Amino acid sequence: MKIIADNLRITQKSIAEAVVQRNPAPLQEMAIRCENAGADGIDINSGPLYRDPESHMTFMVEAVQDVTRLPLVMDTSNPKALKTGLQVCKNPVTLNGVSLEPSKLEHILPLASMYPCDLICYLLHPDGHVPPDSAGRLEVAVSLYQKCLEAGIAAERIVMDPVVAPLSWPDGLFQAREILTVIRTLPDLLGFPVRTIAGLSNLAAGAQETARKHQVEQVYLPMLAASGLSMVLMNVLHAGPVRVARTCRLFSHENIFTWEMVG
Secondary structure, eight states: OOEEEEEEETHHHHHHHHOOOOOOHHHHHHHHHHTTTTEEEEEOOOOOSSSHHHHHHHHHHHHTTTTSOOOOOEOOOOHHHHHHHHHOOOEEEEEEEEEOOOOHHHHHHHHHHSSSSSEEEEOOOTTTTSSSHHHHHHHHHHHHHHHHHTTTOOOOGEEEEOOOTTTTSTHHHHHHHHHHHHHHHHHHHSOOEEEEEEEEGGGGTTTTOOHHHHHHHHHHHHHHHHHHHOOEOTTOOOOOHHHHHHHHTTTTSSOOOOOOOOO
């Protein structure tokens, strides 16, 4: 289970100001902190970028890749920004992402067929709503998988995101359990070891108490790992959950265990 840092967000005031001022230092400092904290990749969450999307994304990608060779995840719904980011990115890159929403199939799916990148596929209905259960998500997965193949995207480039719902939803606990079923079922359903990703921070969205937020994340992480999750998108500056994620990975190692591996 690889750890993808979701700390580089344009919703953070310091990052937003840095992008407007074209000051790479705050982005680079955050990227370095994420790598030092154990991230296996960095999500560049630029938001929708309504104004000047190409130059904003170019700046963000170039700023980050100047200080790290970690794989990058370009996280925006703006296809112009994604295309520009793909053109300037030198690191391994993943597009985040596509769904059955018509606008995304029309504008984002073709980009993944044009460039050598991986593609995150959100298991959402065409109207953007979250399916109510695992059966609904799996039905969407089959449709999205077929759309990707038709677009010429190889199966090994696909990363399925079952969309973690907040526990605060009326059916939040049920949804959390259904996510685990989806992750376990997808490889058999699609007939290949499809990779999966989950946004851990969504689980405790809206939580006010940090301690309780970390507690539910640290409990849910082993459940995701045991279900076969490939990548977790999380705040890597929260040491407790990161330690749990690292420890979960030990149980997939083939080498002889030593206590020095824990930490």
